[in-house]
Amino acid sequence: MNDDLREFYRMVRGSRERVFGWLDGLPPEVYTLERPDFAYGSLRNIQAHIAGCYLIWVGERGLGLSLPRTEAANISDVAAMHELYGQVDEVLERALNEFSALDEPLEVQWRGTPLTVTRRWLLLHPITHEFHHKGQLLALGRVLGHPYPPGPDTDLLLPSELT
Template sequence: MNHDLRVFYGWVRRSREILFGYCASLPPEIYLREHPDFAFGSIRNLHAHVADCYLWWVGTVGLGQPPTGIRGSEVPDVATMRAVFAQADAVVEEALQTFNQLDRVYEWTHPVRGWKARVSQRWLLLHPITHEFHHKGQITALGRVLGYPAVLGPGVDTDLVNPEF
């Protein structure tokens, strides 16, 4: 499998851990608090949406696994969310081991809605990653709106890939 994708996903996981540290520092009620002006309503729900994106695109579309349909309401706290992301990591690992035609474009049809998308195995891996970073910004913005800005220290950022050199 493409070694670069494996290394890059390791960087994504390290960056995710920074966000998990921030979320774990929040009072539990803040992690769960709904805010009507934010998509998905709460930090927890945004987090669940990100994990579900990995499980859907990589697991269901890419690997043919049954849909999981992770919902924020099923995840009571940050510790449980870590377990959900462990499932997503396992799915990505399986894809990294089995995807063998990364750049072959094919048409995929949604099994219920019928809409079509042209995808590749590489896209199935990279789309959830870019999606995750988009929502990390929303998570930290919502935290700031709720009175808990992310104070991460010099050179630490949740919106960037944090490589280990």
Template sequence: MDPAFSQQYDLIRGARAALLRYCATLSPAHFVAPVAAFNHSSIRDLLVHVADCYQGWLGEVGLGRPLVRPLPAQVPDVAAVRALFASVDALVREFGQHFAGQWLITQHFVSARHPAPLRLSPLHLFTHVITHEFHHKGQALSMSRQLGYVPVDTDVIRT
């Protein structure tokens, strides 16, 4: 795996770990509570959705693997979310090894959700999933604030 790719993903994993440590301080009921302002999704639901995005874009589209969607009900708590992201970490390592040295090469990727093949680079796929994760990480923190918590710093560079 390319060192820069590996190091970048380590930074992302660190930010995710900070979020999951924070989520472990929430009451279990609040972790799975639907928040009206967020389409009645819960923090847990968003995290499962993020893992699903990695599996869809890197696994199904990038590596041509069949997509097995995790269901939020199968991920009842923060420990289960951590286990789900352990499988995401393994997928990212596999993706990184598969495309090592090819990050900028545009290729045709097939997606069941798109009628024609997508012309993208592996870097494009990876950038999509990590920016998607950070978007939803911010939403999860906003949801926790609406549930009465004070969010912590979960940025890549934390003070």
């Protein structure tokens, strides 16, 4: 497997942990507070959507796994969401170990129609999707009166931060 993708995902996980650290410090009711004027409506729902993207694209479409769908409403708090991301990490680790021929065309089903992608795309799509929605997550936190604190930002970890 391409070690560059493995290292890249390590950076993604590290930056995700920063966001989890911020979310852990919020009052519990803020995490699940519904704001229908925001995409997905709550901090919890945004994170659940991101996790679902990884599990569906990489786990189901890429690896052929049959994974149970997790409804955001069934995730009670940040700790439970962190557990769901443990499953995401396991699926990504498996894909990083099993995917070969990263750039050969691969046909998957999307909304009932065939879609031609590559295994590399299957790995990178949910990562870019996560960062897109992370912006929404941070914007919602500001609107709710709990902005992400100054300090290390939520982009990729610096190489010096990897241990």
